[in-house]
Amino acid sequence: MRISPPPTSSQRQVPSLSTARLKPVASSAEQSSCCQGKTACCAATANAESEAGKMQAASQRFQWRVEGMDCAACARKVETAVRQLSEAKQVQVVFSSEKLVVDADSDIRKQVERVVNNAGYRLHSNTRPAVSTHTWRDYLPLFVLTAMMLCSWAVRAFSPIAGQVAFILTTLVGLWPIARQAFKSIKTGSPFSIETLMTVAALGALFIGATAEAAMVLLLFMLGEHLEGYAAQRARSGVSALMALKPDTATRLQNGLRETVPAESLRPGDIIEIAAGGRLPADGTLNDDIASFDESALTGESVPVVHRQHDVVPAGSTSVENRVTLTVVSRPGENAIDRILNLIEQAESRKAPVERFIDRFSRVYTPLVILLALLTTLLPPLLFAAPWQEWIYKGLTLLLIGCPCALVISTPAAITSALAAGARFGALIKGGAALEQLGTVRHIAFDKTGTLTLGKPSIVHTEICAEISENELLRLAATVEQGATHPLAQAIVAAAQQQQLVLPEALNQRVIPGKGIQAQINGEDYFLCAPDAAPGGVLTPQHSAAITAQETAGRTLILVVALTSHQLLGYFALQDTLRQDARDAIARLESMGIRGTMLTGDNPRAAAAIAQETGLEFQAGLLPADKVAAVARLREQGTIAMVGDGINDAPAMKAATTGIAMGNGTDVALETADAAITHSNLSALPDMIRLARAAHNNIRQNITLALGLKGIFLVTSLLGITGLWMAVLADSGATALVTLNALRLLRQRAR
Known part of the structure; x- marks a missing residue:
């Protein structure tokens, strides 16, 4: 008889990651043709469409690009301002791609634009990140303030009184834009912003006659803002590089004619032509017999991939040798690059436990430090007859230490950098929580067919x-x-x-x-x-x-x-x-102290053969419920990840601490998973866990830097060792340090 081995998840045709996500709903004409004679199917489809239509009518999504955000604290200010609108149901600012997303029951675009402008930021309808084009005009305020500082010192050398006036004028010039931004932040629900603290500190310094220090504080603050802007630009570079993979235009073939059209106008069924060295603007099926494509920017695979006729080639791939034609299969906003970007953006809303703790802590930290600064200013003079000027100065110094910018950005900067680095070598991690869990994994359960094997x-x-x-x-x-x-x-x-x-x-x-x-x-x-x-x-x-x-x-x-x-x-x-890379991946995991177990529904003889080649323990003949039970038992021994590709693996992946899907897996597995290996290359698995562990270490370093510097300057300020200048450096310097430290994660590569 013909051999019929036990059915497994991989013996059915499954879509690749490039086609598995965000499947478009068929048009009415397509549904009519496919549903003929299937009344129940059509009725179900019609009901689903009706419900979807009601939901769409009830809720609308609006998106903008926010200009002017230098750190995660800026993103929080924008969110706080928009959330004050009662019509806004859900608000999210994605700092990595400078995107603002608002869900509302009605069109509130004008209201959103008004409150964001009032908060001191600008909105653009084009959500594509802008290419950074800094000119000398951007640095003009810094140059002017520096020049005024030098002039003030020169004037004071000849006349102390005139020098005082010059420093007061310099302070007021530098303070004007900061005070204006502080006023906007207070109006939009962010009273404890760094601008507010800087304004109070500068005015207080003028009040007690520390005019030179007041001006210097503003100069250092402005310099720190430019450093933060540079660091933020570097942090976004990974996401911007992904978006740059997709060309803005495409060559479409229609009725035998070539025409250059915007990439956003392409629809499924369009025929496009890609020249040698050109990038694909959309996912497409190859029309030629055979062609090679460089997919390294998407998967990290350095060797060009050979595709044959009807193979799906993801957007962002480069045609290596020949001019080729493809049939578009993805809709605008739904190609491989867009899906990766969507995952990164969604990931920012799934905060790690440590990130949520830092968020809560920072909201309490600033008011507490302000209270401490107020008590420092009032209690010694009132209770012990200490000199007012000295303790007002110390109180003002503590105010600047109270800014939580460095602390707030310490975790999201590391997580965003890690997610972008992982995307480069084909590891998609769905958020900070998943990243944190991956870093603690000590045991991995593998499905056999389609995961360890080719399927x-x-x-x-x-x-x-x-x-x-x-x-x-x-x-x-x-x-x-x-x-x-x-x-x-x-x-x-x-x-x-x-x-x-x-x-x-x-x-x-x-x-x-x-x-x-x-x-x-x-x-x-x-x-x-x-x-x-x-x-x-x-x-x-x-x-x-x-x-x-x-x-x-x-x-x-x-x-x-x-x-x-x-x-x-x-x-x-x-x-x-x-799989060719399975033995090496498992050996690398073992060297990292991670055990492996194979869970399969296949027969024991087939499972034993694969287990012998890989050195894994195994359990065979398992139904989906048996896999769940096996994962639950292993989870009792510690954190465990489950790697699979099929529908029957989805329950076990959900039962594990972390679920990881192979990129060639089913929709259910990909949706259930906390992470995915886009090109189904198991060598990305140890790289993914190594990246998660590096991110953990980076976050700990950042928190230590942020709190450590503030703690040191808190003590030295109370003892009178350091003053306003060092307090500003403690804030701006710490923010720049933690951001630059987080950017080191972008250098993580596949091994």
């Missing part, structure tokens, strides 16, 4: 039992199997095609239920079957012993029998082969 059988051994060559045996078998849809039959035909064998015509091809397939070639009848369906007397004891040894190794056998001569010509041993 499709191939010929691993050929045995000749008669006077016939190996190529001739393969040619006969492929001829008999030609046109069959069984995975084993397709493996034999694929092997013949790879050898470029010419297949003759087969006559009287027929499937014999429960036994195998038979056909006539050049007047001779041939029969392909499993060992237990072989005709009587064909197998000798030696044949049976050799076949049993192959089956014990977990292989599936297909016999080729010549019925006319009643002779066994030979047989093929087929097996779902291990």
